[in-house]
Amino acid sequence: MSNSSLLSPPFxxxxxxxxxRGLFLPQSQTHPPTTSTSPPNPILYRSAFxxxxxxxxxxxxxxxxxxxxxxxRSYPEASKTSDPSIPNIKxxxxxxxxxxxxxxxxxxxxxxxxxxxxxxxxxxKAYGDILxxxxxxxxxxxxxxxxxxxxxxxxxxxxxxxxxxxxxxxxILLLAGVSDEEIxxxxxxxxxxxxxxxxxxxxxxxxxxxxxxxxxxxxRMVASRKDVxxxxxxxxxxxxxxxxxxxRNHSGLKDEDLQRIRKHIKGMT
Numbered sequence: 001m002s003n004s005s006l007l008s009p010p011f012x013x014x015x016x017x018x019x020x021r022g023l024f025l026p027q028s029q030t031h032p033p034t035t036s037t038s039p040p041n042p043i044l045y046r047s048a049f050x051x052x053x054x055x056x057x058x059x060x061x062x063x064x065x066x067x068x069x070x071x072x073r074s075y076p077e078a079s080k081t082s083d084p085s086i087p088n089i090k091x092x093x094x095x096x097x098x099x100x101x102x103x104x105x106x107x108x109x110x111x112x113x114x115x116x117x118x119x120x121x122x123x124x125k126a127y128g129d130i131l132x133x134x135x136x137x138x139x140x141x142x143x144x145x146x147x148x149x150x151x152x153x154x155x156x157x158x159x160x161x162x163x164x165x166x167x168x169x170x171x172i173l174l175l176a177g178v179s180d181e182e183i184x185x186x187x188x189x190x191x192x193x194x195x196x197x198x199x200x201x202x203x204x205x206x207x208x209x210x211x212x213x214x215x216x217x218x219x220r221m222v223a224s225r226k227d228v229x230x231x232x233x234x235x236x237x238x239x240x241x242x243x244x245x246x247x248r249n250h251s252g253l254k255d256e257d258l259q260r261i262r263k264h265i266k267g268m269t
Contacts, residue, residue, distance in 0.1 A: 004127070006192060010042070012064070015057035019161040019193030020047040023169050025265065026182045036211040041268045043176075044154050046169055048161035049073075050192070051081035058086050065153050070094050070141050071252065072134075072158040072165060094141070096164045111166040119220040123228040124235055130167045131236070135250030138168050142247060144193075146257055160201070162190035162224050170229060171236075174243035175258065176265045180233045190224035198222055 006013070010021040022042030045066060048108070053061075069091045071078060075098060142155050157165040166187050173183045194201070205211060205218045240246035247253045253261075 001211060004143070005035045009040075010189070011193060012045075012060070013145070014047070014053065016053040017050050017057055017153055018048040019190055020045065021193060022046075023172065023186070025173075025176060025268065028180060041150070043151065043172060043223065043265055043268050044141070044156060046165050047155060048159055048197070049081060049159055050155075050157060053084060058084070061086065061089060061155065065151060066155050067152040068092060068144060068154040070137075070144075070154060070156045072096050072156065072168070074098060074100055076100075077159060092140065094137040096130055096137045096158075096265050119217075119223070119225070119233050120228055122221075124231050126163065126241070127167050127228075127232045128235060130164055131240070131246065131250070134164065134167070135246070135252075138171060139247070139251030139253060140268045141168060142172075142251060142253060142257070142261055143229070145264055146253075146261045149267060160190070160194060160197070160222075162187075162194065165188070166190065166229070168234065170233065171190045171243045171246065172265065174236070175262055178263075180230055183233060184226040184229040187229040188224050188226045194224070 010024055012020050012022065016018040023044050023046055024040055026041050045064060050057075066089055069086075069089060071083075071091060071093050072095060073093075074095045074183065075093075078095075078128070082195075085091075108206070109128050141154065141156055156165055158170060168181050170187060173186065201222045202215070205217060205221065205257075211218055211221075236242060236246060240249070244258055247258060
């Protein structure tokens, strides 16, 4: 996989931040389909951790009209890093898990079946936990989308920007009516976005005794596979009645909120 892909949309170079990209509606979902040569308007931006962001990277955030950052990490995770204060950008800590350490290492111990022969079962279980605990945190981001139809943008991140952030972005695209296949393809872009971090992530996980003898399984764990997201979407439909059912019952959003959010998302073309 070539690192040159990181220089192409939807990826954006933000110095010091990995897996930074815009979340867009697929071309087939725009109304009408855009034929403009100008860059498309993202729903929001998503990334991995940002504590290594450089001054140049901060300038890029301002150029992207980002006014709010949502940090989905738990308090124990966030306390391990020193995130710089960014002028004119508000940071909101919206932890999916408030006290539980949900770093990659913690997940590895909690869900050792992440590393099973196909890995799908472990991921769906882990993503089920994210959904069970993340309603309030995800609701904060959806309220931003409800209240900001254009212009101002937000950035959402967790640690790697693929699990908690990936589940949130899947809910957004499901609400907008994007196909399961296209949502899974967007999720799988983290394979590219984390290419520079992958070996480091694998080596960190190989230090954990419980999984240290299963390098192949660890490599599955740091992957972002389409079949994992497809299985997660199926679970969301079966357990919650889809994104709308989840957001009504777990994020406190009303039908009029969902209609407004959907209208704003579909206007971001």
